[in-house]
Amino acid sequence: MSSDPWGRVDETGTVYVRTADGEQVVGSWQAGSPEEALAYFERKYEGLVVEIGLLEKRVKTTDLSAKDAQVAIDHLREQVEAHHAVGDLDALRARLDKLVETVDKRREERKAQRAKQSDEARHAKEALVVEAEELAQSDQWRAAGERLRALVDTWKGLPRLDRKSDDELWHRFSHARSAFSKRRKGHFAQLDAQREEARRTKERLVGEAEALSGSTDWGPTAARYRELMAEWKAAGRAQREHEDDLWNRFRGAQDVFFAARSSVFAERDAEQSENLKLKEELAEEAEKLLPISDLKSARAAFRSVNERWEAIGHVPRDARPKVEGRMHAVERAIQEAEEAEWRRTNPEARARAEGLTGQLQAAVDKLRAQIEQARAQGNNAKADKLERELEGRQALLDQALKGLHEFGG
Incomplete structure (x- = not known):
C-alpha cells in the first residue's frame, strides 16, 4: 500500500482521496x-488547479459574461465532485465557491451599469423628443430643418431602450418631424400660390394695358394706366421666370400709348425736358441706394423716390428708355435682394448651391494637383494650359461661393 497527505492506494489497487467528508x-x-x-491522479489534480487558475484570471481580466463564467464553473465543479484526482479537493471547492461570489458580484455590477445606461439613454431620447416637438412649431425653416436632421443623427447614436418605451418615444419624435415637414411644405406651397395668383393678376393687367395702348382718350387713359400701375405693384411678384416678360409687355403697352400722346403733345417738349431733368435727379437719388445694405430702408426710400417720379409726368420719348432704365435697374436690384432673402429660407435652393460649390471646389483642387504634377515633370506647356483652365473654374467657384454666402444671412 502507498499513500501521501491527500490519497492512498490499497492492496487491491483502489485509489482514495482524503476530503473533509472522509475518503472518497x-x-x-x-x-x-x-x-x-x-502520481497519475496527482497530475489530474494539478490540471484542475491550472484550469481553475485560468478561469479566475479570465473572470478578473476579461469581459467574460456571467453566464459563460457560470457554465465554466459548473463544468469544473463536476470534475472536482467526481473525485478523479488526488489533492486538496476541498481547497478547489472553496476557490470555486469564491469564484461564484465574484461572478455574482460582477453580474450585479453589470446589471446596475446597464440600468444606468438605459436610464441615461431614456433621458437623452426624451430630451430629443421635447426639442423636436418645439422645433415642429418653428418658422425658421432652414435652421429648424438642419437641427432636426442633427437630432436624428444623435438619436441613431443612442442605445435602444425596451421595445415599448423606444417605440413610444420614436413615434413622438417622428411625428414632430413630420409635422414640421408638413408645415414647411405648406408654407412654400402658399408662397407658390401667392406667386401664381400674382401671375394671373398681372396677366389680366397686361391684357387691359395692351387693349388701352391704342386709345386717343389721353386724360382718362393715362389715369387708368396709373391705376393699372398701382394694381401691378399691389399684386406682388410673380414667379421669376414670368415676372420680367410680363413687365416688359406691361411697360411696352404703356409706351405705345404714351408715345402716341407725346407725338400729339409735341408742344410740351419744354415741359418734358424739365421733367427729364427732375427724373434724372431722382434716378441719381435712387442710384445712391446701391449697393443695398438695408433692404427695408432701401425699399422705403425707393418708394418715396418712385412716388415723386410718378408725380413728375412724362419726359421726351428718346430720353425715356435711358432714365427709366436707370430707375428700373435700382428697382430690379431691390427685387433681387428680396428674391435673395426668400432664397435664404429655401432649403432646396441651398442644397443645390452647396452641391454646385462642392463640385467646383473638387474640380479646382484636381486642377491644382495636375498643375503641380506637370511642373514637377517639367511640362510647363501643359501646366500653363491647365492654369488658364484653373482661372475659369476658380472664377465660377468664387461666384458660387458668393451665392452660397447669401444663404448664411
Missing part, C-alpha cells in the same frame, strides 16, 4: 506501481 474512491489502478497511480 478515485478509481482503480492495475497498470503499474501504487506510486505511479498516485
